[in-house]
Amino acid sequence: MTDILINKLQRENDSYKIIVNAMILTMDSDYSFWKCGSILIKNDRIVALGDISISREDFPDAEVIDGTGKLVMPGLVNTHTHVPMTIFRGYADDLPLHEWLYEYIFPVESEFINAESVTLGTTLAMAEMLRSGTTTFNDMYYFVDEIAQVVDQTGLRAVLSESVIGFPAPNSPTPNDSLRKSEGLIKKWGSHPRITISFSAHAPYSCSGSLIQKTKSFADKYNVPFNIHVAETKKEFDESLVKTGYTPVGYLNSLGVLDSNVIAAHGVHLTPDDISILKERGVSVAHNPECNMKLASGVAPVPQLLKSGVKVGFGTDGVASNNNLDLFEEMNTAAIIHKLNSNDPTVLDARTVVEMATIGGARVLGMENEIGSLEPGKKADLIMMNMSQPHAHPVYNIYSLLVYSLQGSDVETVIIDGEAVMLNKKFVHLEENGLYEEVEKIAQAIKDRSRELSRIK
Amino acid sequence: MTDILINKLQRENDSYKIIVNAMILTMDSDYSFWKCGSILIKNDRIVALGDISISREDFPDAEVIDGTGKLVMPGLVNTHTHVPMTIFRGYADDLPLHEWLYEYIFPVESEFINAESVTLGTTLAMAEMLRSGTTTFNDMYYFVDEIAQVVDQTGLRAVLSESVIGFPAPNSPTPNDSLRKSEGLIKKWGSHPRITISFSAHAPYSCSGSLIQKTKSFADKYNVPFNIHVAETKKEFDESLVKTGYTPVGYLNSLGVLDSNVIAAHGVHLTPDDISILKERGVSVAHNPECNMKLASGVAPVPQLLKSGVKVGFGTDGVASNNNLDLFEEMNTAAIIHKLNSNDPTVLDARTVVEMATIGGARVLGMENEIGSLEPGKKADLIMMNMSQPHAHPVYNIYSLLVYSLQGSDVETVIIDGEAVMLNKKFVHLEENGLYEEVEKIAQAIKDRSRELSRIK
Numbered sequence: 001m002t003d004i005l006i007n008k009l010q011r012e013n014d015s016y017k018i019i020v021n022a023m024i025l026t027m028d029s030d031y032s033f034w035k036c037g038s039i040l041i042k043n044d045r046i047v048a049l050g051d052i053s054i055s056r057e058d059f060p061d062a063e064v065i066d067g068t069g070k071l072v073m074p075g076l077v078n079t080h081t082h083v084p085m086t087i088f089r090g091y092a093d094d095l096p097l098h099e100w101l102y103e104y105i106f107p108v109e110s111e112f113i114n115a116e117s118v119t120l121g122t123t124l125a126m127a128e129m130l131r132s133g134t135t136t137f138n139d140m141y142y143f144v145d146e147i148a149q150v151v152d153q154t155g156l157r158a159v160l161s162e163s164v165i166g167f168p169a170p171n172s173p174t175p176n177d178s179l180r181k182s183e184g185l186i187k188k189w190g191s192h193p194r195i196t197i198s199f200s201a202h203a204p205y206s207c208s209g210s211l212i213q214k215t216k217s218f219a220d221k222y223n224v225p226f227n228i229h230v231a232e233t234k235k236e237f238d239e240s241l242v243k244t245g246y247t248p249v250g251y252l253n254s255l256g257v258l259d260s261n262v263i264a265a266h267g268v269h270l271t272p273d274d275i276s277i278l279k280e281r282g283v284s285v286a287h288n289p290e291c292n293m294k295l296a297s298g299v300a301p302v303p304q305l306l307k308s309g310v311k312v313g314f315g316t317d318g319v320a321s322n323n324n325l326d327l328f329e330e331m332n333t334a335a336i337i338h339k340l341n342s343n344d345p346t347v348l349d350a351r352t353v354v355e356m357a358t359i360g361g362a363r364v365l366g367m368e369n370e371i372g373s374l375e376p377g378k379k380a381d382l383i384m385m386n387m388s389q390p391h392a393h394p395v396y397n398i399y400s401l402l403v404y405s406l407q408g409s410d411v412e413t414v415i416i417d418g419e420a421v422m423l424n425k426k427f428v429h430l431e432e433n434g435l436y437e438e439v440e441k442i443a444q445a446i447k448d449r450s451r452e453l454s455r456i457k
Numbered sequence: 458m459t460d461i462l463i464n465k466l467q468r469e470n471d472s473y474k475i476i477v478n479a480m481i482l483t484m485d486s487d488y489s490f491w492k493c494g495s496i497l498i499k500n501d502r503i504v505a506l507g508d509i510s511i512s513r514e515d516f517p518d519a520e521v522i523d524g525t526g527k528l529v530m531p532g533l534v535n536t537h538t539h540v541p542m543t544i545f546r547g548y549a550d551d552l553p554l555h556e557w558l559y560e561y562i563f564p565v566e567s568e569f570i571n572a573e574s575v576t577l578g579t580t581l582a583m584a585e586m587l588r589s590g591t592t593t594f595n596d597m598y599y600f601v602d603e604i605a606q607v608v609d610q611t612g613l614r615a616v617l618s619e620s621v622i623g624f625p626a627p628n629s630p631t632p633n634d635s636l637r638k639s640e641g642l643i644k645k646w647g648s649h650p651r652i653t654i655s656f657s658a659h660a661p662y663s664c665s666g667s668l669i670q671k672t673k674s675f676a677d678k679y680n681v682p683f684n685i686h687v688a689e690t691k692k693e694f695d696e697s698l699v700k701t702g703y704t705p706v707g708y709l710n711s712l713g714v715l716d717s718n719v720i721a722a723h724g725v726h727l728t729p730d731d732i733s734i735l736k737e738r739g740v741s742v743a744h745n746p747e748c749n750m751k752l753a754s755g756v757a758p759v760p761q762l763l764k765s766g767v768k769v770g771f772g773t774d775g776v777a778s779n780n781n782l783d784l785f786e787e788m789n790t791a792a793i794i795h796k797l798n799s800n801d802p803t804v805l806d807a808r809t810v811v812e813m814a815t816i817g818g819a820r821v822l823g824m825e826n827e828i829g830s831l832e833p834g835k836k837a838d839l840i841m842m843n844m845s846q847p848h849a850h851p852v853y854n855i856y857s858l859l860v861y862s863l864q865g866s867d868v869e870t871v872i873i874d875g876e877a878v879m880l881n882k883k884f885v886h887l888e889e890n891g892l893y894e895e896v897e898k899i900a901q902a903i904k905d906r907s908r909e910l911s912r913i914k
Binding site (some may be wrong): 086089090092093094095096097100124125127128131132204285290292293294295296298299303322323324325326329332333335336337339340342343344345346349350388389390391392393394395397400401404405407408409410432435436438439442443446447 | 544545546547548550551552553554557581582584585588589710747749750751752753755756779780781782783787790792793794796797799800801802803805806807846847848849850851852853854857858861862864865866867889892893896897899900902903904
């Protein structure tokens, strides 16, 4: 036991939490792990953790959380998603990509995506993310002000961006309008402790080169991430070669927009040269294995990316194509698909996968100094999982257990920015009552309209 | 509403259960589905279900289960597993197959598999299966009498077999001893309402041709299933060609052992001719997608098998290689891996996948007249899932929701043979108290011995 000395004089406005008797997985650079330890949280940050003795007398007003039978670890980081799309969960599955997108998703998006449905879909997404242990997510969609309001109220941490696209978006008639909107959002949300407003261009095939450059220049101006879908499908890759003479990555490189604030979503179809470019430019990749499999897009060369030193995190993509926001599923799927795809059961070992979902995801978002691991001085973004369950035993290897056996549903308590936002599966701020009924109402309207459209066709 | 007439005179010993207000997915041949319906269960069987009115006065002693906000569906069928191996969960992962099997699994099996550890591992497996909605499983391992006792006590339905193998097994010095043991088990358990004793030969490469033939003849004599691992790895396939001049399936066919009571586990490496043989002979395949991916064994040609009319169900395989017994994960993984592998997002649509996990699995076990769907006259083997959760909304398509969004952990209540064996996540018979501590004790002994062995090497 190491005694820690902490200033006994608590300032009146400081709030303390102490987690005791917990199994603690830190994901720090030493992979520190305690079978039974404590964590001291002051306001939004971790003060101390591990095999420490914390005198409760020193913190008489601290909230004490019993960690007996629980695993505490960093909250998971979702590096690519479109949260309002939860309202389309299961609307159109088992379809060819083009039919899915052009005959199902785009028509309902243009008709049903508005401030109200975005608020509702985002609320549903926040509920699902908290339940499955995600504490930070990186989103590109529309009506970001509405998304930000829900994030503010429900307690998650998010990097949010309006998706700039080369045709009228649901909330922006022109790309310039979208960019102006984003600047307004930066003014409004810029000082929020949990919200970062960033910039996104939809994809190389849906935005002109100059629009991509312009959007990127805004990201640089404000020193925030820049998101873009890149090389998701073979079709995109092949068409890029024909249209631009470059691979999608090569094309973006030729535009001069690739550097260390760029998050390339998907990166499925990459040449060795593309991987070198990504490494040289410091570009990060958001890997979405389940979505890529479900739409038969392919398998991103993640083992090669990691070997080259490219930063890779996990994304779920939107629920319309996944169909969930559960990063535990992505971890499991990634671990096994890359073994199969490489014909090598040693690639993407469990620890590497847990790293990608935590500190690796934080690196992708440029937030590795604040989140992604449990360390003194870092933000207190953590999850507590119930280990008193059949699939959680025995524990030979904690990483293996996390990747191959534990599930999002094992998460019971979530603390973000030092605040408990879910306690024993009960949401602290989010109102579950009536939520599902509201979601079903909008789904019914979409179904009715869909039937109408198919009658017209 | 259709009124149903049921003899009002309840015999004194009859027990009735009524599930009301539930969403009901039957998986019958019409894919009948009710958004709100009832189910009447008499003793071990379903009497009526659907949009029916059941007068509670007619069944004053019936147990009434409220299905509000729940989905009721057939319990899932696991067609291939080795349940005692739960004690090795996470013991050895991310390793090449040969090293995993020969340096880790075989040594600990020979040292730690005994009556006591099998009882413990099986109990843990029963807990995990109930929690994730499996009501029937097909097992091949050792110490089957001990497994049967746990199955008897915990309430699941099982097809159990001693695995005959061409070298001394943990509980049988010779294959003949194992076969004699199996005949004894048939005498002991033959009339059990939930247990079927069957026969298994481990694999074409680990048993002689005559041993396979002999074991199969026992299965024929007792008219029970015959299990065998077939064509799991490329290595097995290639070596079979060299040693026997046949593919693994062709070799078994040349032995004259392939017919409709045969369950071929894995079937990853199959030629078009192999698929024709399986179809002609009426052989079933137990598909284990997650295990096959994790060990980089390959992808079974399931779309082709289904197209040819071969019966295919899901298996989890043992926990040492999966690392869990959750069939919801297999459903999700199967749906997406075959899309990727076929480069076609329309293959293995969600309904087909749910079918494979329920009535399809029952067909593999030759039990389709008794289980696998909810129909009057069939056994009452069903699960109730909690739909009041973020990832369970909206409901556009119930199959899609089951495969891509719902999870094993959503299962709250399990009824098998008309008996509630899990109610609101509480086990009725199974004692959870102390179970995990016992499992950790044996894991600690395995870890200690492992360290010792690595010191010796």
